[in-house]
Amino acid sequence: MNFLAAVNRVLRSNGIIRGDDDPVTTFTDAQHNASLNLAIITIQDELTDLVSDKLLSYEKAQGTLSLVASTRVYALASDFVRFFDVALFYDAQQNIEIFEYPGGEESLRLEIYEYRTTQGNPNWWYWEHATTKKVAFYQVPNTSCDGRVYAYDYQKDVSVSSSSDTLPFQTESEAQAFCGMASRRFKAHLEDLPDPLAFILRDPSYITSRTRLVTLMRPKDPSRNYSVGYR
Numbered sequence: 059m060n061f062l063a064a065v066n067r068v069l070r071s072n073g074i075i076r077g078d079d080d081p082v083t084t085f086t087d088a089q090h091n092a093s094l095n096l097a098i099i100t101i102q103d104e105l106t107d108l109v110s111d112k113l114l115s116y117e118k119a120q121g122t123l124s125l126v127a128s129t130r131v132y133a134l135a136s137d138f139v140r141f142f143d144v145a146l147f148y149d150a151q152q153n154i155e156i157f158e159y160p161g162g163e164e165s166l167r168l169e170i171y172e173y174r175t176t177q178g179n180p181n182w183w184y185w186e187h188a189t190t191k192k193v194a195f196y197q198v199p200n201t202s203c204d205g206r207v208y209a210y211d212y213q214k215d216v217s218v219s220s221s222s223d224t225l226p227f228q229t230e231s232e233a234q235a236f237c238g239m240a241s242r243r244f245k246a247h248l249e250d251l252p253d254p255l256a257f258i259l260r261d262p263s264y265i266t267s268r269t270r271l272v273t274l275m276r277p278k279d280p281s282r283n284y285s286v287g288y289r
Contacts, residue, residue: 059233061101062221064240068097071241072248085221093248100243104236105217105226109139113275116226117213118142125199125206130174134191137215147183147208156208159184159196166196179203232274238267 059067066081074093075081082094108114119142121135147156159166159182166173166184173196180195180203199206216226227233242264246254258264 059225059227059230059237060221061098061218061223061225064101064225064233064237065094065097065221067234067237068101068241068244069093071237072245096247097240097244100247101237101240102217102219104240104243108236109213109216112213113272114216114226115228115275116216118211119214120209120211122207122209123147125180125195125203125208127199127201127204128177130198131186131188131192131194134193134210135212135214138191139213139215142211142213145210147210149206149208151206152179156180156183156195158182163187163194170196174198227275229274232271235267235271235274239264239271242267 062082062085065085066075069075069082069090072093074090074097080089082090085094085098087094109117117139119135119137121138123132123134125132145158148154149156163184163186166182170176176197177200178197180197180199182196183193184196186192186194218225225233225236227236239258242261243254243258246257246261251257
């Protein structure tokens with residue numbers, strides 16, 4: 059299901075589009091423009107919530123970066139959100155994993171004064187505070203490291219913005235369950251409730267749709283009993 063189809067499903071679920079009404083064909087349609095834009099926002103907000111909970115298989119990706127001699131700082135993938143599970147880089151050439159320096163750059167600055175200039179084989183990484191997601195290495199790669207590739211697993215940005223963007227779900231059933239959640243959030247905002255978030259967190263229809271979505275995304279059949287099993 060793409061973003062446009064999801065918007066139309068949310069609008070129909072809330073009675074904005076009825077019966078033989080033509081569906082929205084572009085995000086610039088004048089018909090139902092206010093409701094259209096509200097549906098766009100609610101779908102994006104719901105996706106953001108799912109990303110923050112790390113529930114989407116679409117989020118997992120692998121990136122690589124190539125070391126350059128005397129270069130300390132490296133940019134991560136442009137769609138990087140955060141590391142997937144343990145934050146590490148894998149050096150296949152040496153078959154080693156490189157972890158974050160305990161305490162980050164703040165601790166490194168106090169413990170190793172020349173950390174920005176000392177060259178050698180990197181044995182730690184730390185965040186470089188910048189306007190985009192970047193990391194730096196200690197030690198700074200030397201000439202023997204030039205061209206060495208580090209791999210890392212991360213959560214990628216799965217947000218949608220264009221009408222043709224695909225919702226990050228593996229099946230149509232998952233996408234439909236997601237639209238059920240978005241529809242209830244849309245309703246809360248459309249009715250201008252004083253606390254829309256409190257409404258959806260208590261709303262039975264929202265809770266049911268979210269439960270259905272999480273169950274559908276499970277890679278194996280969920281347990282059918284709640285008691286302790288004995289063999």
